[in-house]
Amino acid sequence: MEAGAPGSAVGGSHRPGIHLFVPMLHRRDAVGEHTRVLRDQLLAAGIPSRIYIDMPDPETADETRPYREYERDAVPGDVLVYQVATRSDMVGWLEHRPERLVLNYHSITPARFFAPWHDGIARAQEAAIEELSGLATRAVLGIGVSEFDAGELRAAGCPSTLVVPVANVGLPLVPPDPAAVAALKGRAVGRGPWWLSVGRLAPNKAHQDTIAALFVARSTTSPGAHLTIVGSAPEPHYGAALRRYVADLGLTGAVEFVSGISAGELAARYAGADVLVMLSEHEGFGVPLVEAMAHGLPVVAYDAGAVAEVVGEAGVLLQSKTPRLVSGEVDRLLNDPGRRMALVEAGRARLAALGLERAGSDLVAVLEKVAASGTSAATP
Amino acid sequence: MTESPDLPEDEQELLEAFARLAPEGSAEWNFENSMRRLSTPAERPTWVGPWSGLPADLWERGRATKASERVMGDVIKVVAQDLTDYTQQAVDELRRFVPEASAVDAAIRSLAARVERLERTADPLGIRPTEFDLPATDAREWARAVPAWLDGGSGLPVVVGELSDRSVLDALADAGVVVEGVDPRGAVFWAAEEAAAAQPDAHRAQFTLRDVVDHLDGLASSSRSGVVLSGCIDRASLAEKLALVDAALAALTPGGTLVLLVADQQAWDAAIDLVSRDLLPGRPFHPDTWAVVLAHRGMADVEVHRAAQGSVHAIVTRKGS
Known part of the structure; x- marks a missing residue:
């Protein structure tokens, strides 16, 4: 007990x-x-x-x-x-x-x-x-x-x-699960940039906007880009529509939906991904932003709710999230190692300032x- | 949803493609939008549309059907909610006088939780069986036999649901039988309507886009000379199979014929993918099982015709006079 x-x-x-x-x-x-x-x-x-x-x-x-x-x-x-x-x-x-x-x-x-x-x-x-x-x-x-x-x-x-x-953000960090890291590395060979999106499959999270931006990225600058969406579904319809949207856009092999994974498996995804893309339209806090910063993963996020408050200067904040704009911002970030490193460093500093x-x-x-x-x- | 009047057309269409996947409005929410979709003709098809090769407005027609189902569902929900509220008020009033009424309150809450669990059990994924990619029942082996089994009917219509490969429906129509084709799948329904439109007037089939069991339930008792069931009867759960058979028997006139065209179990398992096999509510019954079920339903003469060429068995029985 x-x-x-x-x-x-x-x-x-x-x-x-x-x-x-x-x-x-x-x-x-x-x-x-x-x-x-x-x-x-x-x-x-x-x-x-x-x-x-x-x-x-x-x-x-x-x-x-x-x-x-x-x-x-x-x-x-x-x-x-x-x-x-x-x-x-x-x-x-x-x-x-x-x-x-x-x-x-x-x-x-x-x-x-x-x-x-x-x-x-x-x-x-x-x-x-x-x-x-x-x-x-x-x-x-x-x-x-x-x-x-x-x-x-x-x-x-x-x-x-x-x-x-919030009092439950995973600090100190849970280390990435070694088996998951090995499996994910094997799958990533020969593929393009790996986008990560973490959040329930709830309509306010607007995962469809991330999928649309990925569609543009794969059609233009980044044919090998792929996306993992980690989150459970509080109701069936939105998640089913996301899967249908992925299929309709021909992205079935490029978008992976994951739920019910352990903290170590989630950490493996933060550790392996190239960017966290979060286009949520209503966020009271945004735990994935903190987790990404803690794992040294750069963030591209839509400026809604508490996102700017949590990220500060440590991420790319978007005032609009049309598919081409998001795709372009992610592409620019991933092709600018200096800026990427600067954001990762800023993320660590931001994390310390938050005092979680x-x-x-x-x-x-x-x-x-x-x-x-x-x-x-x-x-x- | 990101929408902007300044957005390039292709991006706008990309976003609209997702918006169309929402179940859409309801009696309480977005009602105006729901009605607009019911009453407005098709919008332009999207370049990411998945329905290539089918009528351009198929998507909108399907959406309208879904929206109307949704509105009806919400009417029922609102009535149910009103009833619940009324019951709660009654319990609250009772509690003012009888402290033990909290037990009634607890029972109602427990019942509500059970109903919620039951709803989740009934539709845990929100996927309709018709959304699975299942092969059409190949009923060609029985296309000639079915009109003979129905013996031309008695002038009353014959229900064919679902339409499978349409061979049985065409054979009945060619034999001069008044046929009602029923199928809940939009693509099958519209294809059948198009094919029928190209036929001469003598081809007397009419089509309904609806779940077969709902259609049968809505028919007057003893109003049909025959019912031919395929497809739905295979993937349905036990309870749904029995509901289909009972609804068909109720619709049949005395002496009317019920024909079940059922997939061979081994062929079924080989033809569908693992996910569908796991998630579908049911699988085909063996013909012998159907014989037992129909006998249990009071049918005295049950003929089992096993497939000789194809992978579909036929079970034929007649309603007593």
Whole structure:
């Protein structure tokens, strides 16, 4: 049993704690991993902390409790931290809890991205935004993982906000899986530049724009260019359309879709690729940007959401992403070793400036301050 | 989606090619766009279009069908959502007076989760069986026999679904039988319509672009003299196979004939790729299995005609009077 699991010594404490509420706790999921890291750091700091969920995941069931059980567990002085990313039935319940509430906001993808693809998800996203409006005014503090997200929190009515990046970015780096590196090297022989795109097969990620740019690149300057898209699909239609698009464009052998791989296998792809192309239209943070910079992989990205904030001067930021423009920018970057090296170096410096290794402890410090003061810890 | 009025035509078309793959609007979302696509004639074909050799507006016709299916699906969803909301309100009201009502609430939530899981089981990949590249059923061996088995019908129409290689449908039409050809695959449907348009008036086939089971379900009871099933009957799951047979028997007039043209199992396994074999909901039944199933359905006389030349067996049975 893990620390903080139901029945553990710390989990059963009668001291005030900082408890985490998340609709679902999944492993290998950005919000899920962030929540688990935060829980572990709170426990390491000697602060009672449990994770309460709405919908159980069998894989994490031994470290979560149904949120209504908190009514039994509540201790005066508790602080409740809600991880905001999707809609949840627990929001209505949280709104009426007397404890101090902190929102840890991970960005809600606007419904318009899902609307043409999946009504259910689109409705859920719209409901999530409505729920955020209800909770924001009730929270003593809103924590965004980027200034972009903090802005969305303020727009929702959150009176006090601050920014602390995600606590689960893989630092120190997971080394590339040697078997995957060997296999990928074998496949790369005789091929052209390798583009990498990492992100769920969700419409806001706009993978189709990367595919269209690859199509142009292969038709013009770079016939051997190939692309790996790493990401799972939250709904079937968009991913199926991407695969159909690849087939229709005659790119079946040039585009590879990968999901469910280990951190080492993903690291092997970062290590082997020539460029990360990220043309997402809504990014609350952009973990792949950080991972690419950490692996010394240059970035070409569309300037949307928090992308510019995370990348800074350490990547090629595009204000438009028409296929020829993206293809041209990637081509120019890959054919200019000096610029490429400069960007890789800038990426390492940018990574240090972001201070992600402190993110978890920073977040704990902020929450401790909320718990101690009984009021907001942020400057409005 | 990146769109710009200043974008060169070829780039614009490249991006539009992807936009066309979206399931498109619905009753709640992008409804105007959905209606525009239903009512607007075909736009120019794209240079990356995958339908070379087929009618230029085939893509749009398929899109319109998909969009209309989507609208209907959403009407059902909205009604279901209203019902759920109403039930939730009722439970909320009840909970105000009876604390134990939270158990009812929990049961509803559990039921909703089960329905969601069931939906995922039913359509886990979002791929329709008709999207797989399957060989057409080669029914030529039985093209002459089927009109004889149907004995010219009783003046009532005969349903042929799916169209396979059209040999059976053509033979029936040539024999003067009123034939309804049904197929859910746009390419097959339009090809059959085009071929029929080139035939003289005596060729009396009519075509419907629809799933065969849906078409049969929509027919009046005892309104057809014969039903010939092929293709769909092979790739369907057990439950879907039974639904097809039951719908066909319901549509048949007493004394009417049901003909199943089923692929030989070994030939089927050899003809389709591994992915299709893994992902399709079903595979052909052995003719003996069909004999058992039809007997279980109350059919007294079941004739099994095994393939002598081709790879398709014929099972013939008649509805009792």
